Amino acid sequence: MTSPLNSISSPAAQPLSRAQTAAPFEVETVATPSDIETEWRHLEAIGYGTIFQRYDWVDAYVRHVLEHEKAWPAIVLGKLHSRPAFILPLAISKVGPARMARWIGGNHSGYNFGLWSPEAVAVMSSMKRVEIEKMLARALGDADCAVLVRMPKIHDGVVQPLASLTSSPSPTEGYAFDLAGGFEAVLERTDGAGRRRGVRTKERRLAKVGTLQYGKSQDLAQAKAALDFFFEQKALRLAEQGKPNSFAEPGVLDFFRDLLERSQTMDEPLLEMTELSVDGKIRAARAAGIHRGRLNGYFMTFAKDELVSHSPGHVLLFRHIEECCERGITTYDLGVGYEEYKTHWCDIIQELDDAYAAFTPLGSAMIATIRLGQAVKARMRQNKFLWQHLKAARAYLLRRSTE
The missing domain is CATH 3.40.630 (Aminopeptidase)
Structure with missing residues (x-):
């Protein structure tokens, strides 16, 4: 170089x-x-x-x-x-x-x-x-x-x-929480009973619009589509807020696409995409990597469309945490930077x-x-x-x- x-x-x-x-x-x-x-x-x-x-x-x-x-x-x-x-x-x-x-x-x-x-x-x-x-x-x-x-x-x-x-x-600080004991234990430690009721209500409303699906992207093409969704929606959100967009810098999209490709054969991927879709359209997406049992959340976004009032991003986070417990992930790290929703889950301040x-x-x-x-x-x-x-x-x- x-x-x-x-x-x-x-x-x-x-x-x-x-x-x-x-x-x-x-x-x-x-x-x-x-x-x-x-x-x-x-x-x-x-x-x-x-x-x-x-x-x-x-x-x-x-x-x-x-x-x-x-x-x-x-x-x-x-x-x-x-x-x-x-x-x-x-x-x-x-x-x-x-x-x-x-x-x-x-x-x-x-x-x-x-x-x-x-x-x-x-x-x-x-x-x-x-x-x-x-x-x-x-x-x-x-x-x-x-x-x-x-x-x-x-x-x-x-x-x-x-x-x-x-x-x-x-x-800034990092925010994480332990998944020991499984999802029920996590909810008990974080006063999550109310969040569960709220998520179920939102899921019923989302399902009235069309088929509700969520989970990890099953193949590279689906993962890249979820990544593209994030880049599109993130650009819109940051423009609305008047904030600079580090994801729009040259080479960044290619970097994350490369991480997806490299991760296809890894037991602990550098990048995996998880998405929530309604009626065949992605409404929210999360990106994360795993290292030694610790899930590191990179970023998330949601579509600001007719379903935004049903909080698809929060629903996806709730179900993603549940899935990580089932997979045996030991720690869920929501990354650096304070956001109020992190305080509802996190008991570890890095x-x-x-x-x-x-x-x-x-x-x-x-x-x-x-x-x-x-x-x-x-x-x-x-x-x-x-x-x-x-x-x-x-x-x-x-x-x-x-x-």
């Missing part, structure tokens, strides 16, 4: 950078996921990570989206005693005058944990901040800084190995941190600017009157720009 930035040469045109740091790890940086596919799949099998750091998820994103973001991969492989120990799927892009390393996946990657062997986790816990910064600086070459957002403080009982880096709480590492004076200045901006935004959010007016103004300007 050639660099989109004239002032920076492409890492693909350079030899792999290798560095023996003062830390116990030997690190190297590669330009494409396939360069270390064997090591990556090994760590997936034995290590700790989220679905967003699986090889096929990252590889699909690199193939379809990353170049459009004017970024290039700088994937860090760490080794202990010549054995794969960790992978950090990063990419470098130019932000203002600075070269910044960030997680591959952008806003579509909900949880950024990295991929770690048990041995690497143990070693990282004894490393100091300055040692980690030096290791990253040597591995990332010309990068001025690293900004690593939405890192879970704890994942699968493991403390974030990069926790020693300078960090601050992310402005705390996230944004971490920073500066490698040059320019990187230090860039991080200081970013953190100042975040602090100002956080203060504005605390003033609900001001924040609502700012959001309304932004939505108005966005609508005007698309007219």
Whole structure:
């Protein structure tokens, strides 16, 4: 891949950078996921990570989206005693005058944990901040800084190995709940009896219009149709709200289609579509992936048509949770970002941190600017009157720009 930035040469045109740091790890940086596919799949099998750091998820994103973001991969492989120990799927892009390393996946990657062997986790816990910064600086070459957002403080009982880096709480959190004991137990824990009655009432009303069906898409063609439905409806909803549409960015639709295709032979798919249809038409769709028994919800939408008052999206969510219990899924994760409906189900709040590492004076200045901006935004959010007016103004300007 050639660099989109004239002032920076492409890492693909350079030899792999290798560095023996003062830390116990030997690190190297590669330009494409396939360069270390064997090591990556090994760590997936034995290590700790989220679905967003699986090889096929990252590889699909690199193939379809990353170049459009004017970024290039700088994937860090760490080794202990010549054995794969960790992978950090990063990419470098130019932000203002600075070269910044960030997680591959952008806003579509909900949880950024990295991929770690048990041995690497143990070693990282004894490393100091300055040692980690030096290791990253040597591995990332010309990068001025690293900004690593939405890192879970704890994942699968493991403390974030990069926790020693300078960090601050992310402005968002993750929401999930345990499916232990089956669907009846979930409803009992979440006061779901009233929701069940409401769903049954809505189902009866939907069924009066035509045949009501819901479930996982049965083949690739059906899954792609459900995905296309989501992209169409999401564009309409976001336009109505005056919000930017990250799903409309170049390569994103191809990325999700690739995930669907790769998932066809997987026991734990990177992406599967679930839909609710009435009278042969899709009325709501959900997208999710599964990793180690945990279902990660990516997105959902519904048709704003004559049946919208019967809440097809809520009906689909209710039945999807029921189906996941029957399939033996252990955790249902509704993803990052607060929405009121999540509070009706979720009893697990996933705390996230944004971490920073500066490698040059320019990187230090860039991080200081970013953190100042975040602090100002956080203060504005605390003033609900001001924040609502700012959001309304932004939505108005966005609508005007698309007219």
